[in-house]
Amino acid sequence: MDLEPQGPLPPQIYWRRRALALGIAVLVIGVIAATVVMVVMKSSGAETKNAEEAPAPTPAATPTPLPGENPEVKTPIMPPAANAPAPTPTPTAAVTPPPVLQEGDDCPDSTLAVKGITSQPDYVVGDQPKFTMVVTNIGLVACKRDVGAAVLAAYVYSLDNTRLWSNLDCAPSNETLVKTFNPGEQVTTEVTWTGMGSAPGCPLPRQPIGPGTYNLMVQLGNLRSAPVPFILSEPAQQGENPAPPEGTPHVTDSPATPG
Numbered sequence: 597m598d599l600e601p602q603g604p605l606p607p608q609i610y611w612r613r614r615a616l617a618l619g620i621a622v623l624v625i626g627v628i629a630a631t632v633v634m635v636v637m638k639s640s641g642a643e644t645k646n647a648e649e650a651p652a653p654t655p656a657a658t659p660t661p662l663p664g665e666n667p668e669v670k671t672p673i674m675p676p677a678a679n680a681p682a683p684t685p686t687p688t689a690a691v692t693p694p695p696v697l698q699e700g701d702d703c704p705d706s707t708l709a710v711k712g713i714t715s716q717p718d719y720v721v722g723d724q725p726k727f728t729m730v731v732t733n734i735g736l737v738a739c740k741r742d743v744g745a746a747v748l749a750a751y752v753y754s755l756d757n758t759r760l761w762s763n764l765d766c767a768p769s770n771e772t773l774v775k776t777f778n779p780g781e782q783v784t785t786e787v788t789w790t791g792m793g794s795a796p797g798c799p800l801p802r803q804p805i806g807p808g809t810y811n812l813m814v815q816l817g818n819l820r821s822a823p824v825p826f827i828l829s830e831p832a833q834q835g836e837n838p839a840p841p842e843g844t845p846h847v848t849d850s851p852a853t854p855g
Contacts, residue, residue, distance in 0.1 A: 699737045703777060707735030711821045712750060712814040718827035721791065721807055725826070729785045729814040733777030743783050743816065744773035750787050753811045753823065759795075760805055763787045766798035791828070 697707065713728040727750045731743050746769050752761040775783050792802045807830045811823035 697735065697737050697739060699739070700776070701737075701739050703733065703735065703739035703741040705817065705819050707733060707739060708741060708777075708816070708819060709734050710814045710816050710819050712812040712824045714812055714824055714826045716826075718829060719791075720829050720831045721804070722831055723791065723828075725789045725791070727787050727789060727812055727814075729787070730782055731775075731777075731784075731816060732782045733779055736779055738776060738778045740774055740776045741816075742772050742774050743785070744771040745769035745785070746771055747816060748785055749815050750789075751813045751815065752789065752805070753813060755809055755811065760810065761789060761792070761794045762796075763789070765794035765796055766802075 697704070709732045711730050711732075713730060715726040715728070719725050729748055729750055731741070731748070733739065745764075749762050749764045751759060753759055777783070791805055793805050794802055805828065807828050809825055809827050811825055813823050814821040
């Protein structure tokens with residue numbers, strides 16, 4: 597291959613032309629390469645910027661296992677503070693055991709039961725109802741208690757719990773009757789009600805109690821019986837009956853009957 601320029605002109609002119617063409621070619625290649633590099637760099641920079649601006653995904657929080665779910669997770673035991681005050685003991689109510697009852701002691705309320713009995717379930721206005729007061733030793737040993745007319749009382753109440761009468765209102769008594777009860781033994785006392793209302797001190801005038809349903813209750817000290825209902829009905833014919841002395845007790849002793 598002959599690289600020596602051929603032609604009518606001097607060889608220097610051909611060499612200059614070749615050098616110029618080669619320089620132009622190199623320049624064009626360099627411009628193209630620089631353009632490609634700039635495009636690539638610009639694209640890469642835009643991707644980097646977008647990557648930096650995008651928020652990093654938040655890792656999902658791992659739920660804390662409950663005690664006992666993960667055997668590897670141990671619940672820390674905190675030692676008590678050195679200067680912490682000692683825990684204050686919780687006060688408890690002292691339980692007083694019931695007294696041991698000896699034979700012949702006074703009967704406490706817990707060993708007695710009281711109840712009232714009406715002579716019949718219904719009466720007519722003008723009748724003289726008879727009420728029986730019963731005191732029973734429900735304890736296990738014999739004991740004594742005053743069941744006299746001064747402390748044993750019968751009461752009549754309306755159904756709305758209004759006090760209407762008591763045998764101690766107009767016939768008070770200072771009588772004492774200390775009775776020794778064997779286990780299961782009863783003392784019964786009978787009183788008569790004239791059907792008139794009364795109040796403590798027996799203020800006058802006393803008003804008759806009209807028809808209706810009422811309750812009899814018996815009380816000994818703090819012991820009170822369950823109410824016993826009875827009925828007063830309107831009489832078919834009005835009549836006058838002499839009223840016996842009210843509140844005169846008649847005391848009898850009787851053994852307890854089962855039930």
